Amino acid sequence: MNPSQDRKIPAPAVNPENQPYFDAAAEGKLLIKKCISCGEFHHYPRALCPFCFSDQTEWRDAKGTGSIYTHSVLRRGVPVPYCIAYVTLDEGVNVLTNIVDCDLDAVKIGMKVRVVFKPTDGGPPVPMFTPV
Amino acid sequence: MSIKGKACIVGAYEHPTRKAGDKSVAQLHAEVAKGALEDAGLAKQDVDGYFCAGDAPGLGPLSMAHYLGLSLRHMASTDTGGSSYLIHVAHAAQAIAAGKCNVAQENDFCEFSQE
Numbered sequence: 494m495n496p497s498q499d500r501k502i503p504a505p506a507v508n509p510e511n512q513p514y515f516d517a518a519a520e521g522k523l524l525i526k527k528c529i530s531c532g533e534f535h536h537y538p539r540a541l542c543p544f545c546f547s548d549q550t551e552w553r554d555a556k557g558t559g560s561i562y563t564h565s566v567l568r569r570g571v572p573v574p575y576c577i578a579y580v581t582l583d584e585g586v587n588v589l590t591n592i593v594d595c596d597l598d599a600v601k602i603g604m605k606v607r608v609v610f611k612p613t614d615g616g617p618p619v620p621m622f623t624p625v
Numbered sequence: 626m627s628i629k630g631k632a633c634i635v636g637a638y639e640h641p642t643r644k645a646g647d648k649s650v651a652q653l654h655a656e657v658a659k660g661a662l663e664d665a666g667l668a669k670q671d672v673d674g675y676f677c678a679g680d681a682p683g684l685g686p687l688s689m690a691h692y693l694g695l696s697l698r699h700m701a702s703t704d705t706g707g708s709s710y711l712i713h714v715a716h717a718a719q720a721i722a723a724g725k726c727n728v729a730q731e732n733d734f735c736e737f738s739q740e
């Protein structure tokens with residue numbers, strides 16, 4: 494058993510391009526971007542679509558569920574052990590994130606997860622994921 | 626050994642804003658890249674070389690390539706302050722002459738005040 498503990502998360506770098514993402518996170522909502530020109534979702538949010546370069550990108554509510562694509566538990570050289578992971582959202586995009594509120598030894602590739610929002614040190618909350 | 630004629634500049638673009646308080650730095654890089662590619666009549670997929678300097682966010686070309694969705698064979702980030710971009714042109718020409726890349730995108734950027 495290696496229960497996760499809350500750790501100090503530095504405030505993210507908020508800018509005019511990603512402000513709506515963090516405003517939504519403060520309300521407990523996960524947003525991703527969809528390109529109107531080519532139809533692809535992408536994350537992290539950009540003003541120009543990273544696939545077709547169109548500026549016709551719009552915010553969409555993400556379902557907030559997905560599965561773990563890969564993960565790694567950091568134990569050495571950190572004040573509190575934590576799990577960094579890529580989560581593939583149901584919408585198909587990969588999110589670089591942490592797996593939280595769980596037994597770190599039990600985290601597995603393919604595990605189903607859902608979004609939770611964790612406070613940061615002086616900034617807006619950030620989305621992270623926990624096993625369902 | 627001269628590389629004269631081995632590479633040429635095919636597109637250029639100047640961002641129309643002067644005070645871009647509603648855009649991120651990375652976004653400005655993307656918009657000038659898009660404008661230059663449109664001027665050249667090329668697509669983003671044609672780009673296989675990328676150059677930027679310390680004004681680009683994150684790790685420079687690595688972060689920018691990820692942000693822009695580029696598939697690169699060559700990247701460089703020589704930083705000599707405001708003259709970086711002139712050196713990038715020389716390095717891009719050398720890379721093209723050596724066959725390291727075919728289409729080099731060079732993000733020439735001045736620090737914008739975001740007050």
